[in-house]
Amino acid sequence: MPIRTNRGRTAVYRRLWGFPLRSPRHLVGTLVFLAVVITALGIGLPKVLGKPASAHPGGISPSSSAGPHTGVAAPVPSTETLPTRLSQPLVTPTSAAPSPEALNVAKQWATAWVRHPAGISNADWLNGMRGLTTDEYLPIMSTVDPANIPATKVTGEPTVTQSYSSSVKVVVPTDGPKLSITVVKTNAGWRVSDYDQAS
Numbered sequence: 001m002p003i004r005t006n007r008g009r010t011a012v013y014r015r016l017w018g019f020p021l022r023s024p025r026h027l028v029g030t031l032v033f034l035a036v037v038i039t040a041l042g043i044g045l046p047k048v049l050g051k052p053a054s055a056h057p058g059g060i061s062p063s064s065s066a067g068p069h070t071g072v073a074a075p076v077p078s079t080e081t082l083p084t085r086l087s088q089p090l091v092t093p094t095s096a097a098p099s100p101e102a103l104n105v106a107k108q109w110a111t112a113w114v115r116h117p118a119g120i121s122n123a124d125w126l127n128g129m130r131g132l133t134t135d136e137y138l139p140i141m142s143t144v145d146p147a148n149i150p151a152t153k154v155t156g157e158p159t160v161t162q163s164y165s166s167s168v169k170v171v172v173p174t175d176g177p178k179l180s181i182t183v184v185k186t187n188a189g190w191r192v193s194d195y196d197q198a199s
Helices: 008-021 024-049 062-066 100-114 122-127
Strands: 159-163 167-172 179-186 189-197
Touching: 100 167, 100 179, 100 189
Parallel strands: none
Antiparallel strands: 159 167, 167 179, 179 189
16 A cells, blocks of 8 residues: 655645635635636636627627628717707797786686585586686696685786786685686686685
8 A cells, every 4th residue: 555645746635625624715726716716717718819709699699780890989970960959049928918818817716716515516516617728737736635725706907917928827716725827728728726825
């Protein structure tokens, strides 16, 4: 039987293979080292060989069927052709005399807003304003509880605070808070698009 010594290549190999098994710390350290080496090879070898790693199954990228890569980037469009410039300057709304129809709609809407007898449902209350309100604003009005409205009657005529050709903002007094009502011109005529309590 041959005698094993601590000399020669066999002893060196024995020490290398035995190193990971000496303790759990050696084993973990060896596995981490191997993982780093494998990762480095996976990243470095394709770069050295000039073959970029494919992220697609089978190693075929969508652009490979269009022909060989020439290394030339696609041309960048000129900033003149980008749709970021306004072809015309923004038009500032011009003041205009308030439309009598807009004022009438605001007053009718406010009159319907303060009409909420005890026990009325939101749907019944909203029906009084449906023909005077924009379709976009009706869903918001459907969240209002008529029982929480602190007014019961309109006490005066609408007062214009802003007037443009396509919108009018008026204040309507009530026996509760004053209402600031925005009326806009739509294809169906003047309609209320917003309201708030006036200060």
